[in-house]
Amino acid sequence: MFRAERGWSQERLALESGLNRTYLSAVERSEQNISIDNIARLAAALGIEAWTLLKAAA
Structure with missing residues (x-):
């Protein structure tokens, strides 16, 4: 989702x-x-808070 949004x-x-x-x-x-x-590594790469990735998965 976040990866695709950035292209x-x-x-x-x-x-x-x-x-x-x-x-x-x-x-x-x-x-x-x-x-x-x-998850923290992905969040840092995407420039977002780690909890955002956890919330999106729920």
């Missing part, structure tokens, strides 16, 4: 967050759980 590819988000692209893909498809630390 970012998974590869761009992976680069910005320091996470693996295939890991991000699995998280987006709900095939992989994500740690709080990685």
